[in-house]
Amino acid sequence: MSVQERAPAPSLLEMRGVAKSFNRNPVLEDVSLSVGRGEVHALIGENGAGKSTLMKILMGMTTADAGEIRLEGKAVSPRDPRAAMDLGLAMIHQELSPVLDMEVAENVFLGREIRRARFGRFGVVDLGQMRRSCQALFDRFSIPIDPSARMRDLSVAEMQIVEIVKAISTSAKIVIMDEPTSAITEREVAILFRQIDALRAHGVSVIYISHKLDEIFRIADRISVMRDGVMVASGPVSAFDRDSVIRAMVGREITNFVPKETVPIGEPVLTVRNLAWRDRVRDVSFSVHAGEILGVAGLVGAGRSEMVETLFGIRHASSGEILIRSLPRRIRSPGRAIANGLALVTEDRKTTGLNLLGTVEENISLAALDRAARLGIIRKSVERTWADDNIATLRIKTFSRDALVSSLSGGNQQKVVLAKWLVTTPDIIILDEPTRGIDVGAKRDIYVLIGELAREGKAVIVISSELIEIMGLADRILVMAQGRITGELTRDAFSQERIMELATPADERTNV
Amino acid sequence: MSERRRRGLAPDRFFQDFGLVLIFVVVVGVLVLLSPGAFARPANLIGIIKQASINGVLAMGMMFVIISGGIDLSVGSIVAFAGVVAASLAHPGEYPLALTIAAPVALGAGIGAINGLSVAYGRIPSFIVTLAAMIVFRGAALIACDGSPVFNVSNAFEEIAGGFVGDVLPYLAIYFVVVALVSAFVLKMTVFGRRVYAIGGNPVAAAVSGINVRALQTIVYVISGALAGFAGLLLASRTVSGSPTAGEGYELNAIAAVIIGGVSMSGGVGHWYGPVIGALLIAVIGNGLDILNVSSYYQLIIQGLIIYFAVLADVRSKGGLR
Numbered sequence: 001m002s003v004q005e006r007a008p009a010p011s012l013l014e015m016r017g018v019a020k021s022f023n024r025n026p027v028l029e030d031v032s033l034s035v036g037r038g039e040v041h042a043l044i045g046e047n048g049a050g051k052s053t054l055m056k057i058l059m060g061m062t063t064a065d066a067g068e069i070r071l072e073g074k075a076v077s078p079r080d081p082r083a084a085m086d087l088g089l090a091m092i093h094q095e096l097s098p099v100l101d102m103e104v105a106e107n108v109f110l111g112r113e114i115r116r117a118r119f120g121r122f123g124v125v126d127l128g129q130m131r132r133s134c135q136a137l138f139d140r141f142s143i144p145i146d147p148s149a150r151m152r153d154l155s156v157a158e159m160q161i162v163e164i165v166k167a168i169s170t171s172a173k174i175v176i177m178d179e180p181t182s183a184i185t186e187r188e189v190a191i192l193f194r195q196i197d198a199l200r201a202h203g204v205s206v207i208y209i210s211h212k213l214d215e216i217f218r219i220a221d222r223i224s225v226m227r228d229g230v231m232v233a234s235g236p237v238s239a240f241d242r243d244s245v246i247r248a249m250v251g252r253e254i255t256n257f258v259p260k261e262t263v264p265i266g267e268p269v270l271t272v273r274n275l276a277w278r279d280r281v282r283d284v285s286f287s288v289h290a291g292e293i294l295g296v297a298g299l300v301g302a303g304r305s306e307m308v309e310t311l312f313g314i315r316h317a318s319s320g321e322i323l324i325r326s327l328p329r330r331i332r333s334p335g336r337a338i339a340n341g342l343a344l345v346t347e348d349r350k351t352t353g354l355n356l357l358g359t360v361e362e363n364i365s366l367a368a369l370d371r372a373a374r375l376g377i378i379r380k381s382v383e384r385t386w387a388d389d390n391i392a393t394l395r396i397k398t399f400s401r402d403a404l405v406s407s408l409s410g411g412n413q414q415k416v417v418l419a420k421w422l423v424t425t426p427d428i429i430i431l432d433e434p435t436r437g438i439d440v441g442a443k444r445d446i447y448v449l450i451g452e453l454a455r456e457g458k459a460v461i462v463i464s465s466e467l468i469e470i471m472g473l474a475d476r477i478l479v480m481a482q483g484r485i486t487g488e489l490t491r492d493a494f495s496q497e498r499i500m501e502l503a504t505p506a507d508e509r510t511n512v
Numbered sequence: 513m514s515e516r517r518r519r520g521l522a523p524d525r526f527f528q529d530f531g532l533v534l535i536f537v538v539v540v541g542v543l544v545l546l547s548p549g550a551f552a553r554p555a556n557l558i559g560i561i562k563q564a565s566i567n568g569v570l571a572m573g574m575m576f577v578i579i580s581g582g583i584d585l586s587v588g589s590i591v592a593f594a595g596v597v598a599a600s601l602a603h604p605g606e607y608p609l610a611l612t613i614a615a616p617v618a619l620g621a622g623i624g625a626i627n628g629l630s631v632a633y634g635r636i637p638s639f640i641v642t643l644a645a646m647i648v649f650r651g652a653a654l655i656a657c658d659g660s661p662v663f664n665v666s667n668a669f670e671e672i673a674g675g676f677v678g679d680v681l682p683y684l685a686i687y688f689v690v691v692a693l694v695s696a697f698v699l700k701m702t703v704f705g706r707r708v709y710a711i712g713g714n715p716v717a718a719a720v721s722g723i724n725v726r727a728l729q730t731i732v733y734v735i736s737g738a739l740a741g742f743a744g745l746l747l748a749s750r751t752v753s754g755s756p757t758a759g760e761g762y763e764l765n766a767i768a769a770v771i772i773g774g775v776s777m778s779g780g781v782g783h784w785y786g787p788v789i790g791a792l793l794i795a796v797i798g799n800g801l802d803i804l805n806v807s808s809y810y811q812l813i814i815q816g817l818i819i820y821f822a823v824l825a826d827v828r829s830k831g832g833l834r
Contacts, residue, residue, distance in 0.1 A: 338722040339722075355717055357776075358710065358713055362709070366706075366718070366723075367722050369706060369707070373703045377701050
């Protein structure tokens with residue numbers, strides 16, 4: 001009854017009084033959310049605020065302890081994702097799960113394959129028809145992707161778009177996007193946003209989960225903010241500004257979002273000359289100094305990750321020279337890189353950073369086990385000290401060093417990866433997208449840490465696709481495109497426009 | 513799925529870690545009650561440990577391989593080949609006993625090295641490499657003895673597995689305990705052991721962390737192969753012959769002990785004591801059913817169901833099924 005009183009035009013989706021506990025820990029308390037038709041509704045909050053749980057309840061992936069869900073005024077309770085899909089709900093996950101060796105069209109129709117008229121009841125699929133239907137969908141949203149391309153050959157942004165099309169093709173009324181831009185660059189974000197606008201125009205609602213406030217203010221109609229399992233603010237986007245959203249999220253004032261302090265810059269620690277790896281990294285030369293934070297900007301696919309992975313011995317350089325404190329070094333394996341004082345916080349903590357089956361402590365000591373051991377036997381006391389010290393100094397939220405690392409939130413997992421590299425006591429720390437997909441509080445902690453590392457005289461290299469982040473952190477920025485360094489900017493010359501210009505050479509602008 | 517693996521409340525953890533011990537105690541208790549005269553007799557208990565020990569030694573090696581993310585199907589054939597070689601070197605007065613002991617172990621380690629190198633550097637799935645090795649070395653065992661078992665072994669050779677300490681404690685049981693304790697130590701306390709878990713949990717992250725994943729992968733198959741060679745020696749000694757058809761299906765028994773012991777088939781997870789209890793449980797149940805006069809046909813069905821339910825319980829306790 002009170003629904004009508006509060007919202008005169010009935011919302012498309014109404015969640016009311018939703019509560020949920022795990023092991024008697026309340027993760028959601030009396031949460032309400034209302035989404036209008038054709039509305040882009042941003043749902044934000046730090047990791048662990050309860051956004052994902054709320055969406056899982058909506059998608060039938062877990063059940064609420066209390067509360068109700070109304071879709072177009074009717075009470076619904078999806079039992080599983082399939083039932084949620086049938087109700088017109090679709091979710092695009094943070095970690096995409098396409099079948100890489102299938103065609104785009106097959107992925108779009110996965111689970112509801114179009115069958116042949118003749119032998120359909122024997123399960124014979126009609127690939128041609130699927131391609132044509134897929135093409136029709138792509139045409140409707142003017143998407144330049146070939147339905148018969150293999151999924152594997154697509155960029156992350158393109159896969160993202162295919163997932164969206166898949167959601168629409170199930171005639172979804174509401175599409176939930178969980179961190180859709182965490183793996184794509186600014187330019188690809190623009191492509192994604194065009195699709196979101198098209199969805200809105202077709203009357204489809206979007207629940208948009210993100211940490212990136214810029215994006216939210218660009219795309220959202222309404223904003224709802226969660227904190228510690230409670231909905232703390234909800235309203236039209238015009239009722240918020242950046243500061244008020246952050247205040248609502250963290251419950252405290254955050255000033256100087258990306259703090260930068262000036263520290264004396266010393267001798268060059270790492271010098272790279274004409275480094276190449278196949279045709280993905282070409283003729284890269286630069287050096288980093290003690291106390292310096294060097295930013296590396298560029299689009300996804302510009303060869304930034306490949307470049308640092310070659311430096312770190314994960315990929316074997318085709319040519320080039322690496323000098324550490326002016327001495328030439330051959331780095332043919334990560335083990336050699338670590339021995340030479342390098343550390344690499346890789347781009348994707350789940351696939352390359354952590355052993356998700358291991359505990360916090362086991363992950364923290366992994367790269368430096370030899371130093372914790374005598375005659376090959378691990379000294380538990382050393383290992384425990386490493387874990388406890390880092391849990392304290394990095395403020396890793398975990399109830400024990402023996403907790404499985406997979407039980408931590410994304411931001412805290414990222415801190416575990418950082419801790420793992422800090423215990424190797426490196427001189428040169430490379431961080432590849434260190435704040436991807438983590439919440440504002442953890443981000444800030446990591447910015448502070450990066451600043452401290454520079455102050456201690458370490459050479460720091462930060463790869464980031466978030467321009468504001470990299471401009472805030474770095475003393476100097478290298479811009480890469482197509483495997484080459486296309487420009488170098490000092491702090492007084494930083495500007496988003498200049499970086500984007502260097503990141504997109506003229507001949508690349510054609511293949512959008 | 514993100515709640516999967518979250519460490520739950522204390523009772524859950526207790527059951528996950530010690531549930532198997534509990535099941536073992538219950539099974540033993542039931543058997544003692546059902547046939548107090550026969551089951552609990554010292555001679556029978558010693559028989560059980562003897563029965564469990566060869567499978568237990570194989571299971572320890574298999575445990576390293578499975579935790580590292582692989583599988584070793586070749587151990588049964590290594591048992592046969594190594595047994596034939598051991599028996600051939602054990603004719604009275606021909607070779608020193610030390611060689612008779614060292615040769616089968618070295619042979620097993622060598623075959624393990626081939627397996628390991630193929631998996632680590634050849635990038636061939638372990639299932640396929642060790643399936644091929646299983647077939648090839650069964651053939652090699654047959655060729656080595658021309659298809660017929662090797663008899664006429666020295667008394668000293670027979671003593672290796674058949675001997676007792678003070679007339680009560682069989683050497684076989686001691687080997688099993690020593691192998692289990694050394695395996696436990698290596699797995700739990702050493703850098704090597706920790707890295708075996710790491711490569712099983714996430715080989716890419718392990719490699720990025722400076723671990724030589726390929727060398728480690730090779731070594732776990734060498735361990736498994738060497739222990740299989742040792743098991744072949746023990747079996748030959750126990751049966752006073754080297755038979756080319758010995759050890760058939762042993763690889764599956766070892767895998768069963770490891771799985772019943774709660775070690776994850778996808779690698780990265782498991783405790784050393786799991787496979788030990790798994791091997792003992794298999795032997796206890798086989799022995800108990802014999803005493804209770806259950807036909808061997810039904811025993812197979814019961815054994816199969818135990819593996820099925822052990823894995824089901826494991827999957828459930830980890831929240832994989834809902």
